[in-house]
Amino acid sequence: MNTACKNLIITISSTFLFTSYVGAKKIQLPEHCMDSSIMSVKSKVDYASKKTFKYYYQKIIRNSDKSKPVFIIIPGGPGRSAMTNADNVFSDSYTAELTTNTEFYWGLPVKSNIILTSPRSIDCNLNNNLPSSSYVTKNIVQDLVAVIKKEKLTNYIIVGRSYGSVVATRLSYYIENNKDIKNPKAVLLTGVLGHYLDVNTVASDLQLVWGQIYKKQSSFIQKIFPQDISAITDSEDFKFPLDIGAQTWLNMIQYELKIGFNYFSYELALASFLENLGQTLNRISSASAGGHEYLRLNNHLKRLKQEVMAHAPADNTSSQKISDQKNDKEKEISLFESITQKEIYINLGKNPVKKSALWNSNNYQIKKIPVIYFHGSWDTTTTIKNAISHYDGQKVKKNKYFIKANKGGHDVLSGLNSCKTDFWKSVWNNNFNAMTAIIQDCDPNFKLLK
DSSP states (O other), X not given: OOHHHHHXXXXXXHHHOOXXXXXXXXXXXXXXXXXXXXXXXXXXXXXXOSXXXXXXXXXXXXXXXXXXXXXXXXXXXXXXXXXXXXXXXXXXXXXXXXXXXXXXXXXXXXXXXXXXXOOTTSGGGSTTOOOGGGOSHHHHHHHHHHHHHHHTOSSEEEEEETHHHHHHHHHHHHHHTOTTSOOOSEEEEXXXXXXXXXXXXXXXXXXXXXXXXXTTSOHHHHHXXXXXXXXXXXXXXXXXXXXXXXXXXXHHHHHXXXXXXXXXXXXXXXXXXXXXXXXXXXXXXXXXXXXXXHHHHHHHHHHHHHHHHHTSOOOOOXXXXXXXXXXXXXXXXXXXXXXXXXXXXXXXXXXXXXXXXXOBGGGSOOOSSOEEEEEETTOSSSOHHHHHHHHHHOOOGGGEEEXXXXXXXXXXXXXXXXXXXXXXXXXXXXXXXXXXXXXXXXXXXXXXXX
16 A cells, blocks of 8 residues: 555544543543433443443433424444534534534524434443443444433434444334334435445545546646645655645645535635635735735735644544554553444454455345435545445335535535425425425535436
């Protein structure tokens, strides 16, 4: 594997995954876990075990109308929490703040009744002292089954994002095959992971999206960035702008491509940034040194530099650091090792995993519950090709709907905000013909895949 590909894999892994460790000692829960909205239920330590532990979730009731469904929110990561006030990991503080507004970030109706979850070992579920071997998807599914049973849910919708789409798929499959739980009205998957990720294709997936943006840039920008994104990590021929190193630029570009069309600011963030950078550099080269215009543009470049640094996840997952973590006997196996490497990634690490043990949505056929897919065509975290494999693999055609967000990134549900009341009303009334009409009028970025 070449250096560029390895660096890209490190970057992708650090943004898609959020690693956490569970030690033997009890860890004090965050203050927000003492809120009255935090509930608990007994759940099995392991799928086949009789031992139980206390699993925490957050129940937010904003509407007394029982005809309105409850939304079960399953976050990604693996290792993210959906609970409000949780320490969400975003490089952009503005985005991080907005994600605590669950109705806005998830595109839910105003005054929604919501159950917010986090996987075992994370956030309010940090203090459980479970064996790390229990951190597998089938057990996370059982935690959510316990919640549904305790709450006696009969009118609900499951929403799974990123790795949460894996959990939501397996949860829906389990519900359909167990008569003691009523089927949800629908399951909505976004940033969909249809099957395992092959790290050897990460670089080519990223290049495909970068190439679409690059060819639309000015000749000025095309001179200071390579057309082949893998050259960013290898190149000594390019002098990158703002005196920022190649790896930092790569991290920033990958992060911005993951965001895609930013519904928070209603622009394609990376394309706008590059255009702005090109115009500023072009103008500063023709301005008189020391003049007012020159100084003003220089100050603007400083702000652009700060923006790059703020939006570039640090390259802090080096091989040495991972090795050091593995050799630390005081820490148990991480979520990264116990879930992701064994279930999601292939060709990662020295110990290859058999394909039969890896995630493949084809093994979990959802036959009765309507499945709604939302996916960004520029998503570099879980590519649209990977997401479509989930859609194509589900054999019951009448119950599935794939909505593509053109130029969308990994998070696109906030694009529903302009039509979310009508959209969700059609979903919980099982009026999917109306839903498809609404979504196509909702935003020009949304297209129904047929």
